[in-house]
Amino acid sequence: MIRFVDVHKSFGENHVLRGLNLEINRGETLVIIGQSGSGKSVLLKHMIGLLQPDRGQIYIDGVNVTELREEKELYAVRRKFAMLFQGAALFDSMTVAQNVSFGLERYTTFPQEKIEKIVTECLDRVGLRNVEHLMPFELSGGMKKRVGLARAIAYNPEIILYDEPSTGIDQIRANAINDLINKLKEELNVTSVVITHDMDSTFKVADRIAMLYQGTIIECGTPEEIQQSKNRIVHQFIHGHAEGPLENW
Amino acid sequence: MTDPNRFSFLFRFLTKAGEAGALFNQTFKNIFTKSWEKKNFLQQLEEIGVKSLPIVTITAAFGGLVFGLQIYIAFTRYVGHGSEAYSGPIISLGLSKELIPVFVGLMLAGRVGSSMAAEIGTMKITEQIDALFSLGADPNRFLVVPRTLACIVILPMLTLYGDFIGILSGFFYNIVLMGVNRHVYITNTLTYFEMWDVVSGLIKAVFFGVIIAIVGCWQGLSTEAGAEGVGKATTRAAVISSVLILIFNFFLSEFLPGSFTG
Numbered sequence: 001m002i003r004f005v006d007v008h009k010s011f012g013e014n015h016v017l018r019g020l021n022l023e024i025n026r027g028e029t030l031v032i033i034g035q036s037g038s039g040k041s042v043l044l045k046h047m048i049g050l051l052q053p054d055r056g057q058i059y060i061d062g063v064n065v066t067e068l069r070e071e072k073e074l075y076a077v078r079r080k081f082a083m084l085f086q087g088a089a090l091f092d093s094m095t096v097a098q099n100v101s102f103g104l105e106r107y108t109t110f111p112q113e114k115i116e117k118i119v120t121e122c123l124d125r126v127g128l129r130n131v132e133h134l135m136p137f138e139l140s141g142g143m144k145k146r147v148g149l150a151r152a153i154a155y156n157p158e159i160i161l162y163d164e165p166s167t168g169i170d171q172i173r174a175n176a177i178n179d180l181i182n183k184l185k186e187e188l189n190v191t192s193v194v195i196t197h198d199m200d201s202t203f204k205v206a207d208r209i210a211m212l213y214q215g216t217i218i219e220c221g222t223p224e225e226i227q228q229s230k231n232r233i234v235h236q237f238i239h240g241h242a243e244g245p246l247e248n249w
Numbered sequence: 250m251t252d253p254n255r256f257s258f259l260f261r262f263l264t265k266a267g268e269a270g271a272l273f274n275q276t277f278k279n280i281f282t283k284s285w286e287k288k289n290f291l292q293q294l295e296e297i298g299v300k301s302l303p304i305v306t307i308t309a310a311f312g313g314l315v316f317g318l319q320i321y322i323a324f325t326r327y328v329g330h331g332s333e334a335y336s337g338p339i340i341s342l343g344l345s346k347e348l349i350p351v352f353v354g355l356m357l358a359g360r361v362g363s364s365m366a367a368e369i370g371t372m373k374i375t376e377q378i379d380a381l382f383s384l385g386a387d388p389n390r391f392l393v394v395p396r397t398l399a400c401i402v403i404l405p406m407l408t409l410y411g412d413f414i415g416i417l418s419g420f421f422y423n424i425v426l427m428g429v430n431r432h433v434y435i436t437n438t439l440t441y442f443e444m445w446d447v448v449s450g451l452i453k454a455v456f457f458g459v460i461i462a463i464v465g466c467w468q469g470l471s472t473e474a475g476a477e478g479v480g481k482a483t484t485r486a487a488v489i490s491s492v493l494i495l496i497f498n499f500f501l502s503e504f505l506p507g508s509f510t511g
Contacts, residue, residue, distance in 0.1 A: 048383050078385065089380040092371070106385035151384070 001026040001191055002047060002159070007056035008215075009042060016042050017053070018215030029185055029192040031202045033237065034212035035246065040195035041086075043212065044161050047193065048081045049074060079107050082152035083161040087168070088144035090136040090151070096123070097132035100151045107155045122150040125187075126180055142173035149180060153188065160184065162194040166201045178204040199238055203227075211237065269467045276393050276463065285394040286386075293399035297361050301407055304360060308352045309411035313418025316340055316348060320419075321427055333423060334430040337438035340419035342446045349411040350450040351498050353404065354457035358490040362465035365396055366486035369469025370479040378470070388470070397462040404458030405451040412447055449505045456501060457494050464490040 002024040009017040016039040024030045034040050045051040046058055049065065057064050060077050068074050082103070090099050100119045104110060110118070123131060126146040136144060145165065152160055162181065166174035178201050185192055196202055202209060203223050210220040211234050219226065219234045229235055236244030279285060320340050324333040369392055372378050381388050423429040468486040472478045 045379070050379050050382055075385065078383065081383065083380070083383045085376045085380055087375055089376040091377055091380070092375075102386070103384035 001061060002193075003057075003059040004043075004046075005057045005059070007046065007053045007058060009039075009046070009051065009053050016215055017046075019056070020212075020216050022210060022217050022220070024191065024193060026191055027185075027189055028207040029181065029194065029205050031194045031196060031206040031209045032212055033195075033197060033199070033202055033209060035237070036197060038212050039215060040212055041163055044083070044163055044193065044195055047159075047161060048083055049078055079155075080158045081161060082155070082157035082159070084145065084148050084152050084163065084165055086164045088136075088148035090139075090144055090147055092136055094136075095132065096128075096134050096136070096139070096147050099136070099147060100132075100154050103151060103155045118154055119150075122154045123147070125153065125184075126150045127176070141169045142176065145169060145173070145177055146180070149177075149184075153184060153190075156188070157190065159191045159193065162192065162196075164196055164198075165194060166196060166198045171200075174198070174201060175204075177201075181205045199240065202238075268471060269463060272389075272393065272467045272470070273459075273463050275389050276397050276466075279387075279390050279394050280398060285390040285398075287395075289391065289395035290398055293395050294403060296364075297357070297396075297399050298403040298406065301357060301360060301403070302410070304356050305353055305407045305411050306414055308356050309349055309414035310418045312348050312352050312411075313340075313344055313415030314422050316344060316415070317419035317422035321423055321429070331430075333427065334433035335437050336423065336429075337420070337434040338441035340423075341416045341438055341442040344415040344419065345412040345447045345450045347450075347498070347502065349415050350408050350453040350457065351494065353408045353411050353454065354461070354494040354498075355491050357400075357404065357407070357457075358461050358464075358494060359487050361400070362461040362490045363483045363487040365462065365465030366468040366472070366482045367479055369466055370472030370482040373470060373472045374475055374478065393462070393466040393470075396466055397459060400458035400462040401455055402458075404454040404461070408451055408454040409447070412450065445506070449501075452505060453498060453501050456497055460493045460497065461490050464493065 002022075004020050004022040007017050007020045008015070020043065022043075032040050032043060042051060046053060047060075053066060057066055059065070060080065063073075063077065065074070065077050068077065090096075091102065094102070097116070097119050100122055101115050104115050104118060108115075119132065123129065123146075126149050128143065128146050128150065131139070131143070131147070136147070139147065165177045165181065169177070181192060181194065182205055184190060192205070194201070194205060206223050208220060208222055209226040210217045211226070211231075212218075213233055219229055219231050221229070226234060226238060229238075233245050235241075236246050317336075317340050320336045320343075321333050324336050328335075369378070372381075372392075378388050378392075381391055420434070424431050424434060465486045468482040468489070472482040
């Protein structure tokens with residue numbers, strides 16, 4: 001469904017992605033792990049078209065999106081995705097309801113009553129009720145993430161990208177988000193790509209895990225395979241040992 | 250040997266100018282060829298226009314008073330007592346062609362341009378710009394076009410309002426406070442003050458509006474490095490647009506015709 005072929009990306013002198021290859025299958029939850037600054041967010045932003053690779057190809061459902069120039073075609077690809085941002089990225093100047101309906105109003109031609117109904121349903125799905133009128137600054141960190149998730153699922157995307165879904169919230173709320181990721185996958189049959197360095201979350205939601213290190217995927221497999229990996233870097237990372245090949249924090 | 254850093258300032262300057270130029274180009278393409286967010290345009294009209302009325306009123310009133318005062322002094326000192334009654338058209342022309350458009354431009358560069366940079370810059374560092382993109386909204390059409398159009402519409406309107414307040418203040422200083430001959434003052438103003446003097450000031454205001462919006466949005470969209478970056482973008486937006494307004498004002502004064510009646 002999503003395929004990265006020899007993708008390179010640099011920011012000035014910083015060569016972040018160095019010939020990255022990765023395949024993500026329809027309906028699975030792939031968790032991409034790696035150190036902070038290893039390029040996980042950069043990888044995610046390439047999927048949704050927020051960044052373009054310097055070299056290489058990215059295929060979404062067989063279409064090489066790096067060659068698309070027509071706005072209509074790019075729009076159709078982007079329509080398949082939704083993203084939960086690290087800090088939720090709710091629009092400060094809009095209410096919760098306006099935030100959740102934002103994508104719906106642009107990606108669909110639904111009448112206002114239907115949009116309002118979907119907003120309520122989506123908020124309900126993420127466990128929030130009677131918050132439509134609230135502004136983002138009135139919400140807790142966990143609630144913001146939930147609203148961000150409601151906004152992401154509102155227009156029925158095929159793929160949901162999660163950027164550090166458990167960062168910045170306590171363990172109980174992080175677990176609630178993990179449960180939501182699993183629930184949405186089952187109920188909506190979406191493909192999920194999660195990037196995180198939280199191993200607890202990783203093993204709760206992953207069908208497969210890929211480790212990003214020095215701009216390439218050094219290991220990819222099921223949670224059991226990753227846990228039994230002989231790769232010293234993967235082993236050190238998933239067990240959180242301070243000593244090992246990963247020293248340059 | 251040539252120092253590689255010797256041209257780095259020039260290179261940086263050209264890169265930044267290129268970024269602003271590209272934003273300008275994209276914005277005007279979107280204004281004329283694509284749909285943009287009408288709701289945001291109306292919001293911006295209120296934000297930029299209605300909320301700027303108090304500051305424009307105060308600036309134009311005191312600008313008119315002090316200009317009226319200096320022209321009064323100049324006439325009494327260099328031409329002689331009684332000649333102040335002929336100052337009406339000079340005050341009106343100076344205010345409507347130069348002072349009011351520049352005052353309004355500078356005030357809005359401080360109030361509106363910096364606020365655009367702060368708002369968009371905060372959206373940038375909190376990934377709201379990325380969120381807009383991912384939710385099917387083009388950030389240029391959603392944020393930049395409505396602000397630019399609102400500035401293009403509002404700056405001339407505020408300038409026209411400022412002209413009225415400024416000219417009235419000059420009149421008030423000379424006629425009411427200094428007892429200048431009202432009949433001569435008004436007759437001279439109506440005889441020598443042209444519609445073009447007002448229109449040329451309004452044309453300048455359109456340019457200033459574009460400068461304020463493009464510089465404010467460009468600084469906001471290029472914000473980096475957290476809260477400190479937002480602070481710097483805000484300051485840069487006000488400074489760059491103010492300097493550009495003063496530079497453009499000279500060239501517009503130079504190239505716009507001085508009068509249409511010959």
